[in-house]
Amino acid sequence: MTQTPIVKFEDARLAFGSRVLWEQLDLSIAAGEFLAVLGPNGSGKTSFINTMLGTTALNHGRVSIAGEPVRRGSAAVGLIPQQRPFGDNVPLRARDLVALGVDGAKPGIRMARRAVRNKVDELLELVGASGYANRAVSDLSGGEQQRLRAAQALASDPRVLLCDEPLLSLDLNHQQAISEVIHRQAVERGSAVVFVTHEINPILPYVDRVLYLAEGRFHLGSVDEVMQSSVLTELYGAPVAVLRVNGRIVVVSGDGTRALPADGHDHIEDIELETGK
Ligand SMILES: Nc1ncnc2c1ncn2[C@@H]1O[C@H](COP(=O)(O)OP(=O)(O)OP(=O)(O)O)[C@@H](O)[C@H]1O
Numbered sequence: 001m002t003q004t005p006i007v008k009f010e011d012a013r014l015a016f017g018s019r020v021l022w023e024q025l026d027l028s029i030a031a032g033e034f035l036a037v038l039g040p041n042g043s044g045k046t047s048f049i050n051t052m053l054g055t056t057a058l059n060h061g062r063v064s065i066a067g068e069p070v071r072r073g074s075a076a077v078g079l080i081p082q083q084r085p086f087g088d089n090v091p092l093r094a095r096d097l098v099a100l101g102v103d104g105a106k107p108g109i110r111m112a113r114r115a116v117r118n119k120v121d122e123l124l125e126l127v128g129a130s131g132y133a134n135r136a137v138s139d140l141s142g143g144e145q146q147r148l149r150a151a152q153a154l155a156s157d158p159r160v161l162l163c164d165e166p167l168l169s170l171d172l173n174h175q176q177a178i179s180e181v182i183h184r185q186a187v188e189r190g191s192a193v194v195f196v197t198h199e200i201n202p203i204l205p206y207v208d209r210v211l212y213l214a215e216g217r218f219h220l221g222s223v224d225e226v227m228q229s230s231v232l233t234e235l236y237g238a239p240v241a242v243l244r245v246n247g248r249i250v251v252v253s254g255d256g257t258r259a260l261p262a263d264g265h266d267h268i269e270d271i272e273l274e275t276g277k
Pocket residue numbers: 016021039040041042043044045046047048
């Protein structure tokens with residue numbers, strides 16, 4: 001049986017002025033699928049997310065969510081936004097922030113206070129934030145705040161979960177924990193996940209497909225299909241080497257001097273060791 005895709009782009013094009021970010025994009029994302037979106041700064045990753053939020057309009061083509069044209073504020077869409085610190089003037093505790101996601105999840109239906117509290121506790125536990133549930137949001141570190149954003153986005157059990165660099169400023173343990181929580185949301189709850197990141201390695205075990213944006217072009221396929229020297233060289237229009245080092249993927253520019261996005265930052269020495277150069 002063929003299922004309706006959760007997200008469907010048809011012949012989509014996005015450009016700002018004369019600058020084309022991508023065009024002729026046909027992409028269906030299935031329930032439970034985990035799509036990683038990679039590419040250098042300014043390649044259009046956040047804009048891609050914005051087209052699914054309905055905050056940026058395509059110049060051509062269509063995008064639909066669960067068979068309906070995209071519309072702003074849809075309850076079917078959850079977002080873990082790119083990190084911006086909450087200001088000092090946000091008078092909320094950690095648990096209040098998550099409760100906003102729970103309460104706002106089903107417009108028109110008000111949950112009993114006890115049910116909200118239980119759900120908030122469950123979500124805080126899920127992202128490892130129970131220990132600071134009652135602290136003021138503005139007093140929390142960037143990584144602690146980011147875990148609350150993840151909890152808030154998961155609260156609505158969205159059909160599609162959009163994640164805009166959700167691992168930024170998280171330490172290694174919490175990168176793993178949050179990646180795993182997002183993956184479970186896909187596998188257990190059937191959310192389609194769109195995960196924008198500069199660093200594919202923390203999510204490597206979970207990624208079904210990669211959409212790699214660069215230079216106004218894109219390449220779509222499995223990790224093994226896309227993360228190839230030949231594919232990225234063609235995409236960037238310049239020599240790029242993709243190396244596998246101790247199970248990690250490392251992308252470097254052709255002259256070997258510069259690590260490109262979608263890798264870590266400190267691998268040049270590793271590569272030289274591994275390849276014996
Ligand atoms: N509303 C807009 N009007 C004009 N240009 C825009 C608009 N939104 C984004 N852009 C431009 O489109 C390009 C893509 O921006 P976007 O934020 O999507 O890139 P990104 O891949 O997410 O970058 P980064 O990795 O730095 O976060 C940038 O050059 C940006 O300046």
